[in-house]
Amino acid sequence: MHHQNHVFRGSLAIVIASFLWGTTGTAASFTPNVSPLATGAFAMGIGGLLLVLSAFRTLMLDSAKLMAQYKLLLVGGLSVAIYPLAFYSSMRLSGVAIGTVLSIASAPFFTVLLECLISKKTMSKRWLVSFAIGVLGIVLLALGKIRNTELDTPLLGHYLGMLLGLVAGLSYALYSWAAKCMIEGGINSKSAMSSMFGLAACVLLPSLLLTGDNLFTSTGNTLVVFYMAIVPMFLGYILFGYGLNYIEASQATLITLLEPAVATLMAVLIVGERFSAIGWFGIGLIMVCLLLQITNKPVKSQNLALV
Numbered sequence: 001m002h003h004q005n006h007v008f009r010g011s012l013a014i015v016i017a018s019f020l021w022g023t024t025g026t027a028a029s030f031t032p033n034v035s036p037l038a039t040g041a042f043a044m045g046i047g048g049l050l051l052v053l054s055a056f057r058t059l060m061l062d063s064a065k066l067m068a069q070y071k072l073l074l075v076g077g078l079s080v081a082i083y084p085l086a087f088y089s090s091m092r093l094s095g096v097a098i099g100t101v102l103s104i105a106s107a108p109f110f111t112v113l114l115e116c117l118i119s120k121k122t123m124s125k126r127w128l129v130s131f132a133i134g135v136l137g138i139v140l141l142a143l144g145k146i147r148n149t150e151l152d153t154p155l156l157g158h159y160l161g162m163l164l165g166l167v168a169g170l171s172y173a174l175y176s177w178a179a180k181c182m183i184e185g186g187i188n189s190k191s192a193m194s195s196m197f198g199l200a201a202c203v204l205l206p207s208l209l210l211t212g213d214n215l216f217t218s219t220g221n222t223l224v225v226f227y228m229a230i231v232p233m234f235l236g237y238i239l240f241g242y243g244l245n246y247i248e249a250s251q252a253t254l255i256t257l258l259e260p261a262v263a264t265l266m267a268v269l270i271v272g273e274r275f276s277a278i279g280w281f282g283i284g285l286i287m288v289c290l291l292l293q294i295t296n297k298p299v300k301s302q303n304l305a306l307v
Helices: 002-021 024-028 036-054 056-061 063-068 070-094 096-105 107-117 125-143 155-184 189-211 219-243 249-255 258-271 277-294
Strands: none
Touching: 002 219, 002 249, 002 258, 024 036, 024 070, 024 096, 024 219, 024 258, 036 056, 036 070, 036 189, 036 219, 056 063, 056 189, 063 070, 063 189, 070 096, 070 155, 070 189, 096 107, 096 125, 096 155, 096 258, 107 125, 107 155, 107 249, 125 249, 125 258, 125 277, 155 189, 155 249, 189 219, 249 277, 258 277
8 A cells, every 4th residue: 555655646746747847838839039949948957957956965975876877867968958959849840739749648659668678677558558548649639730821830840840749759758767767776866857957957058048049038038938947847857756766767758648638728728729629539538548557557677777
């Protein structure tokens, strides 16, 4: 029972994080004159600095362990740096809903490949069923988007946005997997997340010299980018790291399928994006996938091989 409570608490933390992350696309839509590269770099970069400051003591205690697993740290840090650049560019080109859906929904597939090929873990039948339901929901959601030919990007840009969404999904899976490997290698979850995000901040924040022209030209822009840095990024990733203490990365990334559903609802209600009945049915399937995951037993770990 005690173990089940831990799994539930870990799952709940990632559900809350997913709700917070689901607001980022709609928030970014209120800064149309800001480059999506700048939005992502500032939000993830400042969020990374806050994570480092909040976990500084733990980082110092784990510094030797982090150095021993420097390859994982480098892979995770680089993935964190790539993720927001691809993610926000995808949403700008393909729309809030589609960009979020592809970025998040492709992550479980990439995570499973990493866990099976490198970490030698096995997937439960329930995971495979929930994954299939989730993928079907994502496909229907993508097909259900009603395009506005006057306002939407050209079709080529739309497809480029979808490709960038897959790049974001791969980078998301990589840093989730790297964090889980570090945690299983004896590193505190706060140290694992903050070290990767701190490393990414060293790459992302200097890039603002090239992309950050209009970040602070209005009160609205300033409020939006600081909201995204503090609430979804800083608080969201503290919750995500906490959840990874108790559940597998593959289960965590499947739970975050809730994020595109939240993002879609906000895109429809606030941004004005539209979906057909097929798209709404897809959201329902994503919810089924989420319920299956929250009640899922953790998969068994076999010999863990760190990179």
